[in-house]
Amino acid sequence: MRLLLLLSVFGMAASLEIIPFDEKFKYGETKGDFLGPSEWGRRWPQCDGRRQSPINIRTRRAINRRYRPLIMTFDTWRGLVTGTLKNTRHYPMLEIDEGRGAKLRGGPLRGTYTLKQFHFHFGCANSRGSEHTRNGRRFSGELHLVFKKTTARGDEFAVVALWVQLQKYLSILCNNANLADSDETVRFSDGIFIRGLIPRRCNKRFSRRAILNCYYTYKGSLTTPICSENVTWLIVKPWLPATNNMMRKFRRLETPAGKNPPLMCDNFRPVQPLNGRTVFEVHRI
Numbered sequence: 001m002r003l004l005l006l007l008s009v010f011g012m013a014a015s016l017e018i019i020p021f022d023e024k025f026k027y028g029e030t031k032g033d034f035l036g037p038s039e040w041g042r043r044w045p046q047c048d049g050r051r052q053s054p055i056n057i058r059t060r061r062a063i064n065r066r067y068r069p070l071i072m073t074f075d076t077w078r079g080l081v082t083g084t085l086k087n088t089r090h091y092p093m094l095e096i097d098e099g100r101g102a103k104l105r106g107g108p109l110r111g112t113y114t115l116k117q118f119h120f121h122f123g124c125a126n127s128r129g130s131e132h133t134r135n136g137r138r139f140s141g142e143l144h145l146v147f148k149k150t151t152a153r154g155d156e157f158a159v160v161a162l163w164v165q166l167q168k169y170l171s172i173l174c175n176n177a178n179l180a181d182s183d184e185t186v187r188f189s190d191g192i193f194i195r196g197l198i199p200r201r202c203n204k205r206f207s208r209r210a211i212l213n214c215y216y217t218y219k220g221s222l223t224t225p226i227c228s229e230n231v232t233w234l235i236v237k238p239w240l241p242a243t244n245n246m247m248r249k250f251r252r253l254e255t256p257a258g259k260n261p262p263l264m265c266d267n268f269r270p271v272q273p274l275n276g277r278t279v280f281e282v283h284r285i
């Protein structure tokens, strides 16, 4: 109830500025005015497009490709980012403070993209939660680092996706944040080192930048309505470990528009057809 009150106060406008976002959707079955994924296309035609996300990545079908190095440059030492934690009703999000984030360029990207927010998709059980699947396997969650570039023709996004899998050992993701108990936006001033989020065997680390060198990439869409097809996906190959404790924290989050209201978990869109697109694979240099 407190969350509902909060939603009406904040109007959930925060995420609108960054991602074109419409609130009248949910996961699972349609309920009243809130459409489930199978009906999103009725209200947002782009969700029925031919370059939608997420997809299942069939690793044997991915084509090896050499790009220029994909470089994440940090605004601060080791990529310490600060921001504001928000419950956007569909996922928990960390909105990054301006000038305290990161930039992304190279790889399959043209131009430079700026980090705007992180958010997290996760399951109600450990065996599900990720949006992208790997050879049909679903992970416990998927972290999206959303970078944006504004051009004369409109916005372009690059999303670095990190699969999250429940493991016994320590998690580095949001372990300071008391997400479940927050019924308002929370300053996240302790910060989080985004350099530390990219698994060590997949990047070359420097104090002010990291070179990502093992990922899958393809052209797709935002995975929430309006599902616009202006996203370059960069899915890091090794997954991040998460603890039961951390997943329990996320699973306590509530929303009236989840798959199993009041719980937010299972906030992932089903995989979409590839429709002839190619998934490229970048190996360690």
Ligand SMILES: [Zn+2]
Pocket: 119, 121, 144, 223
């Ligand atoms: Zn996402």
